[in-house]
Amino acid sequence: MKRDEEKPFLEHLEDLRWVIIKSLIALVAASLLCFIETKPVMAILLKPLKASGEDPQKVLRVLGVVDPLSVQLQISLLGGLVLSLPFILYFVAQFIIPGLTPSEVKLLFPIFSCGAILFIGGILFSYFILLPQTLQFFSAYNKWMGIQTDWTLQNYSNFVVQMLVSFGLAFELPLVVILLGILGIINSATLSRYRRHAIVVIVIAAACITPTSDPLTLFLLSVPMYLLYEGSLWVLKTIENRKRVQKDHSPELLP
Numbered sequence: 001m002k003r004d005e006e007k008p009f010l011e012h013l014e015d016l017r018w019v020i021i022k023s024l025i026a027l028v029a030a031s032l033l034c035f036i037e038t039k040p041v042m043a044i045l046l047k048p049l050k051a052s053g054e055d056p057q058k059v060l061r062v063l064g065v066v067d068p069l070s071v072q073l074q075i076s077l078l079g080g081l082v083l084s085l086p087f088i089l090y091f092v093a094q095f096i097i098p099g100l101t102p103s104e105v106k107l108l109f110p111i112f113s114c115g116a117i118l119f120i121g122g123i124l125f126s127y128f129i130l131l132p133q134t135l136q137f138f139s140a141y142n143k144w145m146g147i148q149t150d151w152t153l154q155n156y157s158n159f160v161v162q163m164l165v166s167f168g169l170a171f172e173l174p175l176v177v178i179l180l181g182i183l184g185i186i187n188s189a190t191l192s193r194y195r196r197h198a199i200v201v202i203v204i205a206a207a208c209i210t211p212t213s214d215p216l217t218l219f220l221l222s223v224p225m226y227l228l229y230e231g232s233l234w235v236l237k238t239i240e241n242r243k244r245v246q247k248d249h250s251p252e253l254l255p
Helices: 009-036 038-051 067-099 102-145 153-170 173-182 188-193 195-209 215-249
Strands: none
Touching: 009 038, 009 067, 038 067, 038 102, 038 153, 067 102, 067 153, 102 153, 102 173, 102 215, 153 195, 153 215, 173 215, 188 195, 188 215, 195 215
């Protein structure tokens, strides 16, 4: 049976509905687990603040009556999304693999793997390097201004979550560039020619995705994004050279 004739359209919609249902079940179950185990998750989010030299019990405050519950719900949803992401990707892969060619299936796992590795790499970079430096910068800035550092728990959790997600998404840049190159939309020569323009775009993008506008955070995000841009350019050149070599060594078709 041909690949396009395996299932009618309505059956594909039914399969998609079950993918959504199973993904929501995985997300709810993981979020519920994180809701129950909020304290260990909160301890993880407070480590960058401790690494910056501040004591969370002295710096963080709760002003609203329902703020602790709002923070717990936010942390539960974020943690649930991270824990359920492998299962969601597995369900999505189950849905799209039957409609792909064998060559496309071979590319599916590397693409998903690279995307997950880059996203986690961005989160780890932000968590271990950027967040402690940024929090230390603002704390020292408050002292220089003669202001006592006194943040709300909700504001701190929002800041940390936004930073982690922003850097996770920013580190997907190489994957996007390489995919565009494989699809033939861009090439390494164009990327090399417009390298200076790319630097400007990277700085503007870094300013847009970071929750703060301080020069330190902008610099710490722009530099790795540019290095990732150069790395993706090198990978794209390697892919193009391999394609060129294979084309040169392929036998010409006889008339």
